[in-house]
Amino acid sequence: MAEQEREEKILRRKEALGLTVQKITMDMMDKLMDFLWDHFFQQEPVTASMNLQRSWFIDKFWFPPFIKLGDSYAAINSDGEIVGVRLGRQMNVNDKFSKYMDIIAEYITVYGCKLTRSSTDYTKMFVVNKLLNYDPWKFMQEKNHQKIYEALIMSVDKSCRGKGIGEILMHDVNKIMKSSGCECTYALYTSKYSAAISQNLGNVEVLSSAKYEELVDKDGNLILPKHEEHTVLAVRSTKL
Structure with a gap:
């Protein structure tokens, strides 16, 4: 599909659904976290298999600094409610501080789990990333990229799925990140639905993949037993 044709298709769909795509701001944090607990964490294969438990560590410590970066977006309906989100961050290869923080994030996460006495098994996430x-x-x-968009979460309201909201979010955020200087997106796709949207938008490179049954x-024992209808997870990059 030609880019102009895709733009028109996305615009018509947004108008028909009464949607706008807007940056998630800090005053939306409570609504965002409620949305994620209702429509993402309990269904997504990795977080569901980790038995991710809601706590102040997740809602008040882990997510706010990430959202404050200003690189995450929501699809908002005519009633002002969140019906979909795409969360991520822009990354610069020369950002040594962020790279260091990513290195120690594993230790911070494990400590936070112990502090809140959570039964969440975060090691599953670290093992999958390594595999x-x-x-x-x-x-x-390796790819000689200066700046990329790491797409970390995409989710659509359970009652609104199948209407193309995921494609709207992926298309619009990709466009915004391209205008910001990002050369590509980088993400772990754990759902067959988000993977299909990515493939449909084109310019995709599969960097690694595995069947859930092989992990x-x-x-x-299966590392990620709660994968439901999803069969494959893959690391993918999309050229912007």
Whole structure:
């Protein structure tokens, strides 16, 4: 599909659904977190398999600084409600501070889990990232990219799925990030639906992938057992 044709299609869909895509601001944090707990964390294969538990550490410590970066967007309906989100961050290969923070993030996460006495098994996330070689910093160096958009979460309201809201979000945010100087997106796709949207938009490179059934621990148990209808997870990059 030609880009102009796609632009017109997306615009018509937004008008028909009464949607706007806007940057998520700090005053939207409570609504955002309620949305994620209702429509994402309990269904997404990694967080569901981790048994992610709601706590102040997630809602008040982990997410606010990330949202404050200003690189995350929501689809808002005519009633002012969030019906979809795409969360991510712009990354610059020369940003040494952010790279350092990513290195120690694993330790901060484990400590936060202990502090809140959560039963969440964060090691599953770290193991999966390692098995699929998920590393945006290494990716930028190997591909000689200066700036990319790391897309971390995309979710649509359960009652609104199948209407093309995910495609609207992915298209619009990609366009915004391209205008901001990002050369590509980088993401771990755990859902067959988001992967299909990505493939449909084009310019996709699959960097690594694995079947959920192949990801097992040393005892032969599935690392991510709660994958429902999804069969494959993959690290993908989309040229902007």
